Amino acid sequence: MSERNLYGGFPERVAKAIDLIGGPAEVMRKTGVTLTTLARWKKGEADPSRMNLIKMAEAAEVNIAWLATGEGPMRTESVASANHSPGIAGGDRQADEDRSKQAPAQVIDLEQHREAVDDLDYVLLTKVADAFDYFWEERGMEPPPVEIESAMVEHVYKHFADKKNVTVDGILGHLRRLKNILIKSA
Structure with missing residues (x-):
């Protein structure tokens, strides 16, 4: 092969x-x-x-x-x-x-949310996920359980959803400002 x-x-x-x-x-x-x-x-x-x-x-x-x-x-x-x-x-x-x-x-019931899920901005979602990966890696921490991290990702995604020219660094800066809340939640 x-x-x-x-x-x-x-x-x-x-x-x-x-x-x-x-x-x-x-x-x-x-x-x-x-x-x-x-x-x-x-x-x-x-x-x-x-x-x-x-x-x-x-x-x-x-x-x-x-x-x-x-x-x-x-x-x-x-x-x-x-x-x-x-x-x-x-x-x-x-x-x-x-x-x-x-x-x-x-x-x-994902059927209720199918339209919202299908309309996700996958580029932004990937940037948010990458920023979280970098955030946990910077601190030498394992990510929290998937249910908790999913809620965190959703919250940050919504925060940036209506913004233009969002970068991973910009999202990471936001996460750093929220670090105490995120670490307590993890």
Whole structure:
């Protein structure tokens, strides 16, 4: 397998998988992958973990080799039938309902917010995520749990959403001014 096949076109395949799943909100609901992470994959700025790649392939009902490398068919009969076995994302509705009952605090109705999610400025979202990465790295700290960091990212994203020419450095400066609040929250 050539290096070109291994890495070339991955952002496009991720975008196709997101479309097959039903958009970023559905991907987040079915896989647990955050919107920030999806944006970074689509821009080719980050690669998914093996587990997230598996979740994405299952949710999109695509061949994992195709998603990861572009090799082989996008879909095969075995992918579709495997994804309809109990407990696989997109498969057994009862298993999905059982999982949602186990963690009710994490279940949200993304359909209500689909328009807002689909209208996200992924460039700004990526800048905000990058600024947070730099912020935690500067302090030698691990990021807080995803639920807390997601709320922080959302707050900062909203703060900068209507501003022009936003830079990662500008966002990082804002985070530095808020450092005491952020560190206490983490």
